Amino acid sequence: MSLAMYAGSFDPVTNGHMDIIRRAAALFERLIVAVAINPEKMPLFTIDERAEMVKKACADLKNVEIRRMPKGLLVEFAASVGAAVIVRGLRAVSDFDYELQLASMNRNLCPQMETVFFMTGPEHYFLSSSIVKQIARLGGGISGFVPPHVEKQLGERFGRNASAQERGNPK
């Protein structure tokens, strides 16, 4: 009855995501974290790398399971695994409209699937995968924003790629 799903592209997982995951895992009997392909954005990490990073970050959470989301609608995947509820994090007013539209749409597509929202803690308010990538790309420190193994992988990614990637920019 109390299986929840939390989905995202987690490119990469941040301490803000981990805050929601821990809190949802404490409230519901089981939590499936679904790592999604976002067909509109080119990810920094492959879906396998992203899922692996989430799995490592959740190693101590016994009732959390990591799944790669198949192609298709989130509500359909959630229903197919027997989830009763989709968990979302709310950070800011600009999230609000989109989330309200998504929740309304999902309810329309699948009336028995509930959506609940956790407010992101103020200490993670400014965190997003894209802002973390931006800082890492520019050489800023990101410890405290992501789990240690993610910090390491971001460092490797930008260390390896930086020269190639930045070459085209005028100096």
Added chain:
Amino acid sequence: MSLAMYAGSFDPVTNGHMDIIRRAAALFERLIVAVAINPEKMPLFTIDERAEMVKKACADLKNVEIRRMPKGLLVEFAASVGAAVIVRGLRAVSDFDYELQLASMNRNLCPQMETVFFMTGPEHYFLSSSIVKQIARLGGGISGFVPPHVEKQLGERFGRNASAQERGNPK
């Protein structure tokens, strides 16, 4: 483990409140609906009348219990009855800021108490106790906005009081 609390002044309970109550009751094992005294607003109905109206509206929900909230903080009452989570409804962006502040404050006061939000269904988006009272006061129809017994009690209240209440207004 999965006891939730939903609190409000319910002056009176609307179909928007009932939407949240039904959805929360479907998600959690037990739900306590706490009817609160709001020391800053003069209610239309006494706390006993309000609690009775909620109780009647929830008669078919077996895992919902109605309680009058004692004086004190909501988080403390929720903790004292063993609730794991406080349920809130989100209707509009103007709710958002207040709710985020409240959730942050509650987390600060009682870190182990979780708060989750349900988005109000679009069909109840425009509903609030105060807008319902305003319409009823002005003689407009409110069936569809509140349960039938609440509609009846609002009619009686404004039927009985209207003459006295409006006498002072310049015409």
Added chain:
Amino acid sequence: MSLAMYAGSFDPVTNGHMDIIRRAAALFERLIVAVAINPEKMPLFTIDERAEMVKKACADLKNVEIRRMPKGLLVEFAASVGAAVIVRGLRAVSDFDYELQLASMNRNLCPQMETVFFMTGPEHYFLSSSIVKQIARLGGGISGFVPPHVEKQLGERFGRNASAQERGNPK
């Protein structure tokens, strides 16, 4: 077919209101400006004074008529005079939620009555009756914010009442 209604308490009418009135009067064949009793706020000017100030400000607008709104719902009054549309001004995001709720509610109460919104011009963005009264009460200049005859009446009101009203405040 193209009779519009614009309602408010106009306590007092500002240049921001006049901007909406002029633009609505240019768009629709006739415009009724309905001066309302707001039972929840104690007005500075009586409804007769307020209606008179609006009338004077609209003297050059041939297709605008000023009416005192009777007790009851705005949509009902609008329907009773044959209006096809209710005109509202939108100034700020904080207006937005309330206006969306009101428009939804009105559509629910009276499906054939349309509501349209005009965005307040940026030059009137900061104007509201209450901010104008606040400035006038504290002796600030308000020419440019209200029509000249309203400025004069505000001056008289606060000139006459200031000593009595402020006596109780600690200095």
Added chain:
Amino acid sequence: MSLAMYAGSFDPVTNGHMDIIRRAAALFERLIVAVAINPEKMPLFTIDERAEMVKKACADLKNVEIRRMPKGLLVEFAASVGAAVIVRGLRAVSDFDYELQLASMNRNLCPQMETVFFMTGPEHYFLSSSIVKQIARLGGGISGFVPPHVEKQLGERFGRNASAQERGNPK
């Protein structure tokens, strides 16, 4: 005097657009629906396909005319056909800022052109062309979100193209 214009890329037209079109057509004497080229987004349907879909959806609306918008500014096209007013739909707070900026800019470019806003009905709140395309792309049901002939064309488009389009995505 009462010619209105409603513009968009309509890629494809949704029931939310149709709600605004019907309501604007009921309020104004004539309504021109202008189908625009959006130079920044690659559309799913060509401008001819989009205009045709809108035309079919508006077949029963006698005072509505469909036009392809020429290259240039919306206010200039509206002025060139003699429109007195531009109609816009408002769905959410995140629309609000953009719409206020656009309306201000248009007023600046063409002071005599009015812009009025209709609030989208709550039942269409979650609808947008892009969310409909996303659901259709992932194989979800969209009846109830778009007119039947649009649903059919979306099905054909994604049926025909799905294999080619998705081939590149890692599985």
Added chain:
Amino acid sequence: MSLAMYAGSFDPVTNGHMDIIRRAAALFERLIVAVAINPEKMPLFTIDERAEMVKKACADLKNVEIRRMPKGLLVEFAASVGAAVIVRGLRAVSDFDYELQLASMNRNLCPQMETVFFMTGPEHYFLSSSIVKQIARLGGGISGFVPPHVEKQLGERFGRNASAQERGNPK
């Protein structure tokens, strides 16, 4: 040239206010904290008590001066003491509209007076004088939200007054 003013009713001063005061005092040569009478709200503490609490909290800030704001407009008081800039804290979107209106109005009244905004730190996001009073009134702990001497005075205030104040409430 670099004299700033920060005004409020400070009923009572919170750690959120102190965050803004410290940051503004670090940025500008001198900072005047103006303690205002709010004619629309009945304060919990007299203006003398409020000014005294702010003064004690700012004892270690050498370039900060506490002043009671005389009756009149804030911009006029700021100009009269030679301030070049008014400092405001921004906490939430719901502050934003009001603050934008206020800043626009002040610029209109006094074009040479600048207004700058500091974003409240996320750790103080949920803090406001009224939420602190509400918690203290209900017996909750407020250490960490206000300076120690303010906590003590709030305790005394509600200890002394609670019995009288709450007597009228139904139990």
Added chain:
Amino acid sequence: MSLAMYAGSFDPVTNGHMDIIRRAAALFERLIVAVAINPEKMPLFTIDERAEMVKKACADLKNVEIRRMPKGLLVEFAASVGAAVIVRGLRAVSDFDYELQLASMNRNLCPQMETVFFMTGPEHYFLSSSIVKQIARLGGGISGFVPPHVEKQLGERFGRNASAQERGNPK
């Protein structure tokens, strides 16, 4: 002590930017305007062109210096030149969330660096580099939105490039 930095991509600089620059230059002893490379957007003008346009627009402001921002974080560049404060303009609620996140992140990365916000004047509310480019691209008039030399350069840019750029669009 009172060196401020204002950064942006200025593609191109608008009168809205100039409003912030003039006001910040009046408040702080020195102002560095940092022209940034935005690696995610393809600019219309090269960084040299953009810096030159800003420099010309600021010719009469003696305490303003134009700098090209090196690759790296804004806070690091600001700290490296000894700035005490980063200046940002706030135009609309949709800016607010992003700016709050950015300011929080910057404070986290560099606690001693302050960020202050100026509210854009209502007369520039609707201005942005992208809306100006859009109008210029479509042949609309932009005098009054940008400094004269920028207007000229935009005209040249779109005059020269229009034929090539638009050729691919269906007519």
